Amino acid sequence: MAGEKNDDGLVLLGFWVSPFAQRCRIALAEKGLPYRYVEEDLFGGKSDLLLRSNPVHKKIPVLLHDGKPVNESLLILQYLDDAFPETPSLLPADPHARAHARFWADYIDKKVTDCGSRLWKLKGEPHRQARAEMIEILKTLEAELGEKEFFGGEHGFGFVDAAFAPSTAWFQLTYERYGEFSVAEVAPKLAAWAARCGERESVAQSIYSPEKVYDFIGELRKKLGIE
Known part of the structure; x- marks a missing residue:
């Protein structure tokens, strides 16, 4: 790493x-x-x-x-x-754009991890609700991404991208298998964004593979007595 x-x-x-x-x-x-x-x-x-x-x-x-x-x-x-103001800024200079980026990073924190944990922890109707919610979250994030290469838009890879990129190792396999859906099908633009993020050295050297995350969750489920 x-x-x-x-x-x-x-x-x-x-x-x-x-x-x-x-x-x-x-x-x-x-x-x-x-x-x-x-x-x-x-x-x-x-x-x-x-x-x-x-x-x-x-x-x-x-x-x-x-x-x-x-x-x-x-x-x-x-x-x-x-x-470290002399380094490349994660947040854009414009105050409104900065607030916008903070909003979406906060949305990711409040929605993605919580809903994702319910996907691999719960069963029955609560699980079905978590699945429907996760699909809606991904579609909402894809709508915000739109046709942009990164969430930072003209600013490029930025605050929201850095905040969200680690989640790609979770939703590409763990969330898909436990949620029984494909990110590429429900949010193809988001899947393409995830692939672009994975090509950046900063991301590739900072996160682990979806397979290692999936194995970790499997072991955690056993420890918690979910299996």
């Missing part, structure tokens, strides 16, 4: 399969910022560093900048723009 450099100026605490940690890695790569990555054992016991750095939520990701913690992935992405 990219970014595992010994640089104490920036340290990222994460978990390998977390899309929230991965979006931070993508952002750091897009900006060309060296950092040290610290893998957290979320199942075997969280480190003292994580608990000290995020005492409220006690979760990853956490970005340490000269020892000072920044929590919550979308806030980390915005912080990187603010703290």
